[in-house]
Amino acid sequence: MSDSEKIGKGIWIDKLAHELLGREKTLGRKLDLIRVESGLGASGIPHIGSLGDAVRAYGVKLALENFGYKSELIAYSDDLDGLRKIPEGFPVSLEEHIAKPVSLIPDPFGCHESYGMHMSSILLDGLDKVGVKYQFRRAIDTYKQGLLKDQIHVILQNSSKIGEKISELVGQEKFQKYLPYFPVCANCSRLYTAEATEYLPEEKKVLYKCHDAEIGAKIVHGCSHQGEADITKDLGKLAWKVEFAARWAAFDIRFEAYGKDIMDSVKVNDWVSDEILNYPHPHHVKYEMFLDKGGKKISKSLGNVITAQKWLEFGNAKSILLLLYKRITGARELGFEDIPSLMNEYNELEDIYFGRIKVDNQAKLAKSKGLFEYVNLLNPPKESSIHVNYRLLIELSKIFKEDRNHRVMKKLLDYGVIKNEHPDIEKLIELAGNYSDEFDEQDKAEIDLDELAKKALKELTDALDSNEEPEDIQNTIYQIAKSNNVQPKDFFKILYQIILGTSRGPKIGPFISDIGRKHVAKTLSDYL
RNA sequence: GGGUCUAUGGCGCAGCCAGGUAGCGCACCGGACUUUUAAUCCGGUUGUCGAGGGUCCGAAUCCCUCUAGACCCGCCA
Numbered sequence: 001m002s003d004s005e006k007i008g009k010g011i012w013i014d015k016l017a018h019e020l021l022g023r024e025k026t027l028g029r030k031l032d033l034i035r036v037e038s039g040l041g042a043s044g045i046p047h048i049g050s051l052g053d054a055v056r057a058y059g060v061k062l063a064l065e066n067f068g069y070k071s072e073l074i075a076y077s078d079d080l081d082g083l084r085k086i087p088e089g090f091p092v093s094l095e096e097h098i099a100k101p102v103s104l105i106p107d108p109f110g111c112h113e114s115y116g117m118h119m120s121s122i123l124l125d126g127l128d129k130v131g132v133k134y135q136f137r138r139a140i141d142t143y144k145q146g147l148l149k150d151q152i153h154v155i156l157q158n159s160s161k162i163g164e165k166i167s168e169l170v171g172q173e174k175f176q177k178y179l180p181y182f183p184v185c186a187n188c189s190r191l192y193t194a195e196a197t198e199y200l201p202e203e204k205k206v207l208y209k210c211h212d213a214e215i216g217a218k219i220v221h222g223c224s225h226q227g228e229a230d231i232t233k234d235l236g237k238l239a240w241k242v243e244f245a246a247r248w249a250a251f252d253i254r255f256e257a258y259g260k261d262i263m264d265s266v267k268v269n270d271w272v273s274d275e276i277l278n279y280p281h282p283h284h285v286k287y288e289m290f291l292d293k294g295g296k297k298i299s300k301s302l303g304n305v306i307t308a309q310k311w312l313e314f315g316n317a318k319s320i321l322l323l324l325y326k327r328i329t330g331a332r333e334l335g336f337e338d339i340p341s342l343m344n345e346y347n348e349l350e351d352i353y354f355g356r357i358k359v360d361n362q363a364k365l366a367k368s369k370g371l372f373e374y375v376n377l378l379n380p381p382k383e384s385s386i387h388v389n390y391r392l393l394i395e396l397s398k399i400f401k402e403d404r405n406h407r408v409m410k411k412l413l414d415y416g417v418i419k420n421e422h423p424d425i426e427k428l429i430e431l432a433g434n435y436s437d438e439f440d441e442q443d444k445a446e447i448d449l450d451e452l453a454k455k456a457l458k459e460l461t462d463a464l465d466s467n468e469e470p471e472d473i474q475n476t477i478y479q480i481a482k483s484n485n486v487q488p489k490d491f492f493k494i495l496y497q498i499i500l501g502t503s504r505g506p507k508i509g510p511f512i513s514d515i516g517r518k519h520v521a522k523t524l525s526d527y528l
Numbered sequence: 529g530g531g532u533c534u535a536u537g538g539c540g541c542a543g544c545c546a547g548g549u550a551g552c553g554c555a556c557c558g559g560a561c562u563u564u565u566a567a568u569c570c571g572g573u574u575g576u577c578g579a580g581g582g583u584c585c586g587a588a589u590c591c592c593u594c595u596a597g598a599c600c601c602g603c604c605a
Binding site: 260 | 529530531532533534541542543544545546548552553563564565566567598599600601602603604605
């Protein structure tokens, strides 16, 4: 940090935006509006990775604005994408729509105009919930309005050159034979089955024949229709290997992040953009896929998909933004179990930001403050929020399942963690409560009670069940254990196992009063 | 075949992308809260930062080589 100035707020997003601006200046392009883009898939359930692409692009937009430039985020839904696989939990009746563009398939849940919009909406809703602003655009409108027609024309005229280059760059041979354009078959509405072999530049039409195609592991039957598609108005789309380039040129996109799974496509698109369309490709950053805790790719079929909506049941929007903004490099194994530490990490950042935690290293201080600002979308709060350790809330939620909000709040006041009740804390209790309900597997292990333990338990049950409130439950328990020759340590453990399903817990005397001694007596009696 | 990432105390990880005293959680040990569970608080132990080389006043961090593992691409999007 000694020999370099801090750029922007000091995190990777600033560095990226700085590089972008440097490149644009070298290229000499106009900078009155810098567009960044994020592509949204519309065929599968949008998980946190798809959200991340847009959230990070939005971060770059914020950085550019912070540097004094005007910027906007285009959220582009590729809803001409064909349906290849029916996602988990979706009706099998979708089978008949396989290979059709998702925007032409009815919404199986009936709440949106199409299957594609249903999927896109889930992602857009996630973006709205974390506070990301965007301009929404759809593939179907883009093509219908002919916004890409000039680029498609140039690409198709150069298809053989492009086909060779694709083979050279990524070893894919198919575009040496077929045009990188998939018409939607006019007869059966399917994509991919209609293979285009010839382009008529004067008429701007492609000739195609609809035949059987292999999609995934399955054969999708074509209808043998032979037709011609007008690229300026008939439905169809460019292959992904060239489509980004067309869009970048048409929309004047200066930045787009990408996941490593589409690295090859980006490589080809950059070349097409630069060499064929004569539009210098946008600046990029590559990110790793989110993997689940076992190191497997998160996929819908494995059922390990993490959506923003599900995440937000357990953690707040800031925990998502923190996850996505803290870094971009590196493989990331992700699970809901990361939520508690992210929730606490945000509090720590806030403490650093407001000077309550001292950080000596100036570079690190700046970085933490910068990260905090980005997590707040560069609109940080004026004052610190009330901090409650999220793990403590989970522990308390685990104990209080009924009338949770009230009782957990009371405990927090007792512990002196908070001074007053507050709606923000209520919300936190709700999140932590959801977390504890969902993930706290009650390891109802076999509890082996020998005769001595049973006798002690019986004695305790009677004591708790009597109409006379025992003076000091904690001490009573201790005495009963001792008088029955049971190790107090073991006896306490047994009680925790029965009452909480764990081998440890809060101080048990006051705890039993909290949940009601008669109630506990009844629970204990089940084990006698 | 092509490409990317990861490797840091017993376990799980942060720090690396902008070099400046190796950190956190769990576990473990000691103490405080009247005794023995827990919670909480205080204190403590645990590391040749995967291996080797290079740059530098200084490297977990930057560069090169190697080893091991994971993932992605080579259908489609």
